[in-house]
Amino acid sequence: MKLTKDKELKLEVIRHSAAHLLAQAIMQLYPKTKLTIGPATKDGFFYDMLPEENFKEADLEIIAARMKELVAKNYPITHEEISKEEARRIYKDNPFKLELIDGIAGETVGFSRQGDFYDLCRGGHVASTGLLANFMLTGLSGSYWRADQKNAALQRISGTAFEAKQELENYVKQKELAALYDHRKIGKEMDLFSFQEEGTGFPFYHPKGAFIINKLKDFIRNIWQTHGYQEIITPTVLDVSLWKQSGHYAHYHKHMYFCCIEEKEYAVKPMNCPGSILIYKQNLHSYRELPLRLAEFGHVHRFELSGVLHGMFRTRAFTIDDTHMYCAPEQLEAQIVSSVQTIDKVLTTFGFKQIHYAISTKPENAIGSDELWDTAINALKNGLSKAGKSFEIYEGEGAFYGPKIEVTIFDSMGRAWQCSTVQVDFFMPQNFDIYYINNKGEKQQPVIVHQALLGSLERFFGILLEDCKGHFPFWLCPTQIKIIPITEKQLDYANQIADKLKDLNLRIQIDESSEPLSAKIKVAQLERIPWMLVLGQKEMDNNTITLRYVDGKQEFGLNLEQVITKAKEVNRI
């Protein structure tokens, strides 16, 4: 689900103007700072600069206060064209701006002014600084001139801005919630995973985290089996020639890791497609086998700058539940119906009930005939409709090699995420010259549908962790039930209960520590164990159980059969 084009443009103008506002405050407070560039981004804006003395986090407050004063002054913002010669004179002490001026075509450059401040600028501003009240500064980080580590190290101040006060307040609230339920923080509390400097960006799964990832895989594998997908495993390291053929080497080179084997260059796979295609090519395929759905938990490595890594949300290695469906073109629609239904089922299982669908259509630089595109887009449209889903059209936003379905989910904090993928691909089949034998005995080219249900399992894990604030669905919890004898006198009774629950295949722990009840409960709560069976003298005497939920609600005097019935109910996927 996207903003309207109008709203998007409006936000861009506000945010770009806010970057100028930030720069104005900076130049008033720290006049020796050398400004570089200050663009709007998807979520806000930033300005990169070389300060005389490095800024500290605490400076942001001072800067924001000055920005507020500048808003109150409501300076008109004007824009003009000046000669390059004049611009060079103005910026004679700023090598960054001089370099920017050199890079601009023509004899003049754009120039904006507000009060005592001026900046090199292409234009697109609000009318005056008074319209920029709804901003906030969000962070201070390092960056490089032209994002190249070989160049000068700069500092980046980031922020965001909105049209309405309410929008900013919503944003702030979302940020606060996100910080409170940051998956890196909860993951540490629950001992799920860690990140370590020996492997920046590569997650280490501790036992409970590995358990959950394996459960997610089992869940997906089960869906694969139900729908006739066949699981394969392809190598992690493959010859560079393959990545040249696939086009990844040319277009994705910067994100790939390379190593050398017997003087030949190999790449650690950033994608799973070429491996799947090589397996497809090992056998001759008849139309009777199609759609052939080869699925893989493909562990891929993609380079990301250390500055953009973000816990499980953005790692340098992750596992995709990656299916490549080799279809006859006329099978596309039926496959899409099934794919959409499957995605819907998977996402709702995890509690994501608000799912938005859109189709991205043919872009300008597309390959493949209009006819093929029309067929495919119609298949996507009909597939979504037949699956009972409404959808938007994102005109011209498809990849050059085929249209796709964009699936957006919204978490409990209202944030939008894209996890599932359905991407039609005309290019790879052609590029790798794959075919099947049709019912007339002729060679024919299949279409490939790239499908992921969860996408990156690591990222999905992180999203789910924040969405449910660590309280995973019962079936997914590493420990589902903690039996808590109040004193050691109830330990035997606890063991008896555990023994009687054994055949249910539940994951049960007994707290055998000698801590007081309140401490035992606190530990179980921190571990986000959904059920506690609290056993005191009264429970033992009456042969009952107190069921305490992690949120503190309790049910007293349950007998074992009642607990079993409830457990069976809640343990279903």
Next chain:
Amino acid sequence: MKLTKDKELKLEVIRHSAAHLLAQAIMQLYPKTKLTIGPATKDGFFYDMLPEENFKEADLEIIAARMKELVAKNYPITHEEISKEEARRIYKDNPFKLELIDGIAGETVGFSRQGDFYDLCRGGHVASTGLLANFMLTGLSGSYWRADQKNAALQRISGTAFEAKQELENYVKQKELAALYDHRKIGKEMDLFSFQEEGTGFPFYHPKGAFIINKLKDFIRNIWQTHGYQEIITPTVLDVSLWKQSGHYAHYHKHMYFCCIEEKEYAVKPMNCPGSILIYKQNLHSYRELPLRLAEFGHVHRFELSGVLHGMFRTRAFTIDDTHMYCAPEQLEAQIVSSVQTIDKVLTTFGFKQIHYAISTKPENAIGSDELWDTAINALKNGLSKAGKSFEIYEGEGAFYGPKIEVTIFDSMGRAWQCSTVQVDFFMPQNFDIYYINNKGEKQQPVIVHQALLGSLERFFGILLEDCKGHFPFWLCPTQIKIIPITEKQLDYANQIADKLKDLNLRIQIDESSEPLSAKIKVAQLERIPWMLVLGQKEMDNNTITLRYVDGKQEFGLNLEQVITKAKEVNRI
């Protein structure tokens, strides 16, 4: 299980002499050949040489025939010392031998003679060529002078030789069987996996092969859970500093793949230990948690020269069921009992009933005190004894960092394999400075036991595949039952049967093709599907089933309940 030292030495002398015999035949037949070296190996011998014109496979027969003639002539083999000067004169046209002469310390070099043939040689020969009757040539391959790709390319002729005729015959028979049931051949027939030039040495698992690998993992995971092992997942790529600390960089560098990330060097992991230790170090551990057993299906990459790659037996990437057990020293014995019992259970489950155990003890270059070694070796001895296993002692053959249990299994062709590992390690705990808090509240260093049950899953898969000739245990088969309607008239009946078997969780296929029965059976046999349910008119009329086993045995007139009872019985692990 090893040969006695005596037998080993005897074989070495015979095989080294056989290499000379080979060289003599070569020099008679192709006098312009330049000989290099011809050592005995573990299984035989080879001679590397630079022929005037490359040998072809067909030449081996001619060479072997000449060797037989030389055996018949029964030349005495003599040995003497000659001056380097004389040796250099003799080898003036052979740069390899000249280089060897330069490398020998002292003023003389060893020299052996038999008939018209002489060779540079340290000695250790049989008395005459007549004692070399039981040889065979086994192959022709490429090699490099001093095993370095930068040097001259040579040709290697390999062979083997034995003391007794019967030994050679056994060897030949074993080789023939191995060729007949070569896992690469069966793997292709059964469509289990492939090797492709885009990833030399890296297996591609097709759906059925991936199914089996996943089943093996499930089986192992189940054993892990039963014995309280906790599964973890550690990154594939880790910083070089870690490999330097672990010692792998210094000692294993040649087998590692490296890549560069943000100008830091990283290695693709060749072992799983450092990752496991990093997770151990993330938390403080109490003696109450020990032994802490962290288990991982660790996918490792190890460089091997392309010449030594051999299907699944020797790959460049494989998955180890790798457990690191962090034990208090006094827990070692109990852990060994459990480990040995577990290994025994796992191996016998796959039909390996002949299992040989040995303990490798302290070598000369060992680290750790005598006391620690004694404690550990006693723990291994007592552990094996308490598990009811007899064992040999391999004196001084342990690794420098700890003693180990060597586990050898024998396959259906009598070949010996080492798969399971139990290696005690004093070094890593010290090297990574790990500790736990003992019951006095003090820091104490644990011992690590490295344990693998199957070892490389890829290699075990290959071994099992050859051992059972593709006929996997019923529970492991991707398809367990093929329902074969003789004509399409029985197709409905076939579907009814399949439907009734559905709840048993068996993996069933129906052959819906219109091929004749014999062809359908042949396909199922080639796929090594253990059971065929053959349904003809008679079966349909009488509501019965003919159960045909893959070996051709049949049971007629079974009713569904009988089939279900049998299936349940055979589907147990």
